[in-house]
Amino acid sequence: MSFIKFSGNNQIISFVRNHSDMFPEHSALEVEEISDGNLNYVYRVSDSSGKSLIVKQAPPYIRVIGDGWPLTQDRIRIEQQSLQFTALHCPKIVPEVYHYDSQHCVILMQDIGDHDNLRQLLIDRTELPQIAKQLGNYLAQMMFRSSSMGMESTAHKALVKQSQNPQLCKISEEVYFWDPFCDHERNDVNPLLKPEAEVIWSNQNLKREVAQLKRRFMSDTEALIHGDLHTGSVFATSESCKVIDPEFSFCGPIGFDTGVLFANLLLNYAGQQNLPGDSRERKAYQNWLLLTLGDIWQQFSAQFDSLMTTETLDPSLSDPGYQQWYLQQIWQDSLGYAGVEMTRRTIGIAHVADIMNIEDPELRADSERLSLQIATMLILQRNTLNTPKQLDDAINQLRT
Amino acid sequence: MSFIKFSGNNQIISFVRNHSDMFPEHSALEVEEISDGNLNYVYRVSDSSGKSLIVKQAPPYIRVIGDGWPLTQDRIRIEQQSLQFTALHCPKIVPEVYHYDSQHCVILMQDIGDHDNLRQLLIDRTELPQIAKQLGNYLAQMMFRSSSMGMESTAHKALVKQSQNPQLCKISEEVYFWDPFCDHERNDVNPLLKPEAEVIWSNQNLKREVAQLKRRFMSDTEALIHGDLHTGSVFATSESCKVIDPEFSFCGPIGFDTGVLFANLLLNYAGQQNLPGDSRERKAYQNWLLLTLGDIWQQFSAQFDSLMTTETLDPSLSDPGYQQWYLQQIWQDSLGYAGVEMTRRTIGIAHVADIMNIEDPELRADSERLSLQIATMLILQRNTLNTPKQLDDAINQLRT
Numbered sequence A, B: 001m002s003f004i005k006f007s008g009n010n011q012i013i014s015f016v017r018n019h020s021d022m023f024p025e026h027s028a029l030e031v032e033e034i035s036d037g038n039l040n041y042v043y044r045v046s047d048s049s050g051k052s053l054i055v056k057q058a059p060p061y062i063r064v065i066g067d068g069w070p071l072t073q074d075r076i077r078i079e080q081q082s083l084q085f086t087a088l089h090c091p092k093i094v095p096e097v098y099h100y101d102s103q104h105c106v107i108l109m110q111d112i113g114d115h116d117n118l119r120q121l122l123i124d125r126t127e128l129p130q131i132a133k134q135l136g137n138y139l140a141q142m143m144f145r146s147s148s149m150g151m152e153s154t155a156h157k158a159l160v161k162q163s164q165n166p167q168l169c170k171i172s173e174e175v176y177f178w179d180p181f182c183d184h185e186r187n188d189v190n191p192l193l194k195p196e197a198e199v200i201w202s203n204q205n206l207k208r209e210v211a212q213l214k215r216r217f218m219s220d221t222e223a224l225i226h227g228d229l230h231t232g233s234v235f236a237t238s239e240s241c242k243v244i245d246p247e248f249s250f251c252g253p254i255g256f257d258t259g260v261l262f263a264n265l266l267l268n269y270a271g272q273q274n275l276p277g278d279s280r281e282r283k284a285y286q287n288w289l290l291l292t293l294g295d296i297w298q299q300f301s302a303q304f305d306s307l308m309t310t311e312t313l314d315p316s317l318s319d320p321g322y323q324q325w326y327l328q329q330i331w332q333d334s335l336g337y338a339g340v341e342m343t344r345r346t347i348g349i350a351h352v353a354d355i356m357n358i359e360d361p362e363l364r365a366d367s368e369r370l371s372l373q374i375a376t377m378l379i380l381q382r383n384t385l386n387t388p389k390q391l392d393d394a395i396n397q398l399r400t
Helices: A009-019 A074-089 A118-123 A131-145 A153-162 A166-177 A191-201 A204-219 A254-272 A279-311 A320-347 A361-380 A388-399 B009-019 B074-089 B118-123 B131-145 B153-162 B166-177 B191-201 B204-219 B254-272 B279-311 B320-347 B361-380 B388-399
Strands: A029-033 A041-047 A052-057 A066-070 A097-101 A106-110 A223-225 A234-236 A241-243 A250-252 B029-033 B041-047 B052-057 B066-070 B097-101 B106-110 B223-225 B234-236 B241-243 B250-252
Touching: A009 A029, A009 A041, A009 A052, A009 A097, A009 A106, A052 A074, A074 A097, A074 A106, A074 A131, A074 A166, A118 A234, A118 A254, A131 A223, A131 A234, A131 A241, A131 A254, A131 A279, A153 B166, A166 A204, A166 A250, A166 A320, A166 B153, A191 A320, A191 A361, A204 A320, A204 A361, A204 B320, A223 A254, A254 A279, A254 A320, A254 A361, A279 A320, A279 A388, A320 A361, A320 B204, A361 A388, B009 B029, B009 B041, B009 B052, B009 B097, B009 B106, B052 B074, B074 B097, B074 B106, B074 B131, B074 B166, B118 B234, B118 B254, B131 B223, B131 B234, B131 B241, B131 B254, B131 B279, B166 B204, B166 B250, B166 B320, B191 B320, B191 B361, B204 B320, B204 B361, B223 B254, B254 B279, B254 B320, B254 B361, B279 B320, B279 B388, B320 B361, B361 B388
Parallel strands: none
Antiparallel strands: A029 A041, A041 A052, A052 A106, A097 A106, A223 A250, A234 A241, B029 B041, B041 B052, B052 B106, B097 B106, B223 B250, B234 B241
């Protein structure tokens, strides 16, 4: 079966009517394109009564580039599978999938338009009292349930197989672990930051550590991770939190998800150093960010620990000493992957608004410098910064 | 297609004639069953001129138990695939595959009957001057070529997928990493060794370390390993060496293969403490075993290092500091997995002739005790015994 791209709003409406009974038969439907990420087409379909759903279609190429950069449509199957797995174990955190169509490469799903993007919320210095609990809980459930502690060994291997995502993993292998650590043509470096970038490109210790993290990313099938858990993939209200866009999902190291999430809090932290606004407010928000990072870890680790203690299927993985070591290893991995994400978001191809919104190039460079300092510290000292408290202290020392 | 088990020698001969042109049309063929391992049927088919080949057939159960213990026939596809991969990169070390038939679950392959089993050669205290070079070379080629350093990332993931071997892995997960470290009904413990076994079953540090090794075994897809590289899977003459029976093959930690091989040298070492024969000869042979273990590592690591330096496809894995760390990690893994293999071969379900040939139960217990001492040391001290020399010294201290 070959791919059928929607050629206009009528086709989208007709598809929606055929595969969802959300809308009354003769209601007038509106289609609005809200494609936001780089890869896919996303539409909101709504009627005048306020009902709506999302249509996400994956073309056989990268949307923002076009068919000059082909990309496997298997990513929509991967996304659908990841959403379904999450719905089983942490249903509130994902939009509900109404329908999946492999021929059209389409997912019909719940519209979460009443939620705001977490990256923007952080830029606006919004304190979200529930977010640490929600994300920590989500991470613990997903990671444990999809690991070989939460699944029978052969079932876990079947999950590894059906979650293989080699093309999208290869993109990550390059843009996280290669480009930012050498003078790559894809990099986008603030000219004022060139000296700091060059220090990174010639730091042999850093390259060795990054290669270790890359090796794990390429070969450790620990759990079904999101694979792209930056704050742009998270949406929130004061009560609710949704995680979307798991097309990079695969069975990989747990610390990659926690690390990318931590990194994006810390990128905002670095941005707050120079974003517009009252300096006391910005400092207070930086403290909230560190507190939230610690709370996410606390929530995640407490719940993961409890799941390990009570629900580990394999008795030989039930040893308390092992489980303690295991959590500590996830923490260390998280710091390492956080450092990699911060580096790539500062001098690699894809930057973040938390820092790019700083208009003055000198001030932006100051935040970028702080981001790189934190990043390098996380990668090199991940085995000695043993607790969120130690991490906070080390980061606060860099700020002052 | 359903499985067709050979129901007699005529069917075997007819199959061989249909799928091999080794034998002249009217030659009289003889069939001899030489099934040796536990899982499969193995026949030697020969004519009077001395030509011969091997027919290996995998029934849908464990041969020595019968259809009461079903076992996937996918293992013969796995074996064939592993033999072919090895033939590409280290052709002399495997018997040539003449034909593979998925319906009959049969491999026709080269008869290596002129080689002797390495376990027996070691029991007989045969010094094999080429074996370290041959096995070290084989391990380096296989491990590098099937890793994500030697293969392009997406090709490596395809190999991981097609090499998944969940049923046989599950057997290993249990008999290596669970049974021997608790009072499991499957264990077979020399009554004289019960106190030492109980010490192991209650050693929490050991259980934690074994769980760490098990985790890697279950989730790290580092390279295409043999999965059962004990000395019974190796055959040798003074010039040649063959590795057979890779039905446990899958993409797993490199150190598992090197470790199981080291373990079987050390099991023989422990056996030589009390096997019949001149004590000076036995001691000298123990020294040869340690020397050979070191030589295998030296050969493996030098060649693996050279392959990493000259043929790593991914530039971000080409950092010399990383590669040095990587080799050191394989060494440490090897010691850990060696300790696990020695433990399970001493108090688990499947023992080795190197020790079981000691008829006197007291003397056998003495060797078993030494084996467990070495095993525990390897597991607990794998991160501090940094070189073969340090390992030799530590083992020699236990002997005296």
